[in-house]
Amino acid sequence: MPRLAADRYALVADIGGTNTRVALAEGRQLLPETIRRYRNADHPGLESVLRRYLHEEGDVDCAGACIAVAGPVRDGVGRLTNLDWTMDARTLARAAKAETVAILNDLEAQGHTLGHLAPDMLRPVLTGPEPAADAARLVIGVGTGFNAAPVHETRWGRVVAASECGHVTLPARTEADLRLSQFVETAHGFPGVEDVLSGRGFERLYQFVSREAGHPAGKKAAEIMATMGDDPRARETVAHFVRLFGAVAGDLALIHLPFGGIFLCGGVARAFTPHLAEFGFAAAFRDKGRFSELMTSFPVSVIEDDYAALTGCAAHLASLG
Amino acid sequence: MPRLAADRYALVADIGGTNTRVALAEGRQLLPETIRRYRNADHPGLESVLRRYLHEEGDVDCAGACIAVAGPVRDGVGRLTNLDWTMDARTLARAAKAETVAILNDLEAQGHTLGHLAPDMLRPVLTGPEPAADAARLVIGVGTGFNAAPVHETRWGRVVAASECGHVTLPARTEADLRLSQFVETAHGFPGVEDVLSGRGFERLYQFVSREAGHPAGKKAAEIMATMGDDPRARETVAHFVRLFGAVAGDLALIHLPFGGIFLCGGVARAFTPHLAEFGFAAAFRDKGRFSELMTSFPVSVIEDDYAALTGCAAHLASLG
Known part of the structure; x- marks a missing residue:
């Protein structure tokens, strides 16, 4: 359907390591029928993929454009380790022919999504007391990588902070934890x-668990999940992952005090959702000594919307307008 | 000197575990000659100490009042573990007879100090590139306790976030680290x-180091510092403390990305400042694998102003006005 109304739409895009998803939004509202996916390998850069999209959408004219990048954004420039695309405001403005542009880290985009998701897109993991409207919130993403974004509501508007918290020290409290830590350190x-807490990290954890059991072996992430019933090492890998995830999420809760809730997102977090209760996520999350009671103050849920980053881009652009 | 000009002044106070310091400010400007110190044990509550102060200052009338509390502030109520004073907005407004009041955690107050300190009150520890004006900053406090406060400059104003990051998992990467971790876990x-990273923690670390050396012993913090030349265990305790401090500060840098700088404060941080270079703070701070280069982006300095929390209270009140 050609969209010729000038300056009515916003262009939003979610740029991952392999694919880019592009869509249009009207104000805060993502238009789901406009979502298209492109393989990054088929395009030399951001301009190429956005121009192709706009052409396919009938050369729509956009007032604003916002992209979410699965990598660090510094001084307005987004970076992806495996992609040499230039992702800055000038390139984005030129490609989208838009006046207002913004470049977000993907977790920041998820932070801007909060409050704009359909209620059935949030699945509760741990309940907590009813939060104050201006309480801080925290998005934690586990997928290809691990990262988080604290969300602060101020009397002026929303502030979502950038982070690289996937690269902090892996917690270790037992001899087995330390052996895992040293197993990872040898490689990296x-x-x-x-x-450990990522798709590839999960596979590395399986290697570690297998080696500990005296039978070194490797499996793909999907296979580990699929063989939990037959392979005790697969089951132990899932259990270990859930415990570590709980411990790390608990540390991040103490750091950011998200009394307004913690929101898990990303493919790996979503895949683990059905297993969090069985393998003791809550106990690991709350295992903080005399602060264990404080830990019951943080409700935890999972964002099940695969397009949340696109919605977050739209919400962020609308807040700038 | 009686101060009778109505509503010209702000009342600011820094409430620690043992003492409370109170002062007047004019706008952002702390009036150093008005600083008085009171022993908490001599007063039944916040109202008593603030009324006494105001009486001693000639019953000055204050437009605003802001207190910094060395403990968590939640839903506008400050708490100190060893003090049962009621520290909320209503009590503060009544005691100070002020219209505008604010209750901050002491680290949040330090965050509001940034940009309002005399240049000679900042001592550089690690240099970095010239930061952008709106870059995030981070205050890390080490004294009776350990905490931090990220400082975000937005297009609207400054946002300082609360934290309880002193209670996250102590990092452990070696067998000795793990023994320390378990030594602490047994007690707490x-x-x-x-x-470990606090005044009492430093004494606990000395006990651990002595025990590891086969001669269990204890010393007060000041004595450990004073005997570094004679007692190899004191020297090793200082070295271990500095390494852990560097590792933890590095993790916090990855979490908050303070490209605008890290600012250390608190009595213990200040006491360690002369020893940070000798014992490898920089190497420990930057020891983050492939992120080691990113770690050179964060300048680190020490806030030497003992009254910084009072200045921060004044700056925060002025920003509300």
Whole structure:
């Protein structure tokens, strides 16, 4: 359907390591029928993919454009380790022919989504007391990588902060934890949270658990999940992952005090949702000594909307307008 | 000197575990000659100490009042573990007879100080690139406890977030780290950062180092610092403390991305300042594998102003006005 109304729409895009999803929004409202997906490998850069999209949408004219990048954004420039695209305001403004542009980290975009998701897109994991309207919130993403974004409501508007918290020290409290930490350090020179709490990290954890059991072996993430019933090492890997995820999420809760709630997102977090209760996510999250009671103050839920980053881009643009 | 000009002044106070310091400010400007100190034990509550102060200052009438509390502030109520004073907006407004009141955590107050300190009150520890004016900053306090406050500059104004990051998992990467972690866990049920990185934590670390050396012993913090030249265990305790401090500060830098700088404050941080270079603070701070280069982006300095929390209270009140 050609969309010729000038300056009515916003262009939003979610740029991952492999694919880019692009859509139009009207104000805060993402238009789901406009979502298209492109393989990054088929395009030389951001301009190419956005121009192709706009052409396919009938050369719609956009007032604003916002992209979410699955990598760090610094001084307005987004970066993805495996992609040499230039992702800055000038390129985005030129590609989208838009006046207002913004470049967000993907977790920041998820932070801007809060309050704009359909209620059935949030699945509760841990309940907590009813939060104050201006309470801080925290988005934690586990997928290809691990990261988080604290969301602060101020009397002026919303502030979503950037982070690289997937690269902090992996917590270790037992001898087994330390062996895992050193197993990761041998491969990466440093035992970071993301080196275990991510898709590839989960596979690395299976290797570690297998080695500990005296039978070194490797499996793909989907296979580990699928064989939990037959392979005790797969089951132990899932249990270990859930415990570590709980411990790390608990540390992040103490750091950001998200009395307004913690929101898990990303493909790996969503895949683990059905297993969090069985394998003790709550106990690991709350295992903070004399602060264990405080830990019951933070409700936790999972964002099930796969297009949340696009909605977040639209909400952020609307807040700038 | 009696101050009778109505509504010209702001009342500011810094409430610690043992003493409360109270002063007047004119706008953002702390009036150093008005600073008085009171022992908390001599007063039944906040009202008593503030009324006494105001009486001693000639019953000055204050337009605003702001207190910094060395403990968590939740829903506008400050708490100190060893003090049963009621510290909320109503009590503060009544005691100070002020219209505008605010209750901050002491680290939040330090965050509001940034940009309002005399240049000679900042001592550089690690240099970094010239930061952008709106770059995030981070205050880390080490004294009776450990905490931090991220400072975000937005297009509307400054946002300082609350934290309880002294209670996250103590990092452990070596067998010795893990033994320390378990030594702390035996005493506290959980190995928190503050259980080592604080005044009492430093004494606990000396006990651990002595025990590791086969000669269990204890010393007060000041004595450990004073005997570094004679007692190898005191020296090793200082070295271990500095390394852990660097590792924890590095993790907090990855979490908050303070490209505008990290500002250390608190009595213990100030006491360690002369020893940070010798014992490898920079190396520990930057020891983050492939993120080591990013770690050179964060300048670190020490706030040497003992009254910074009072200045921060004044700056915060002025920003509300």
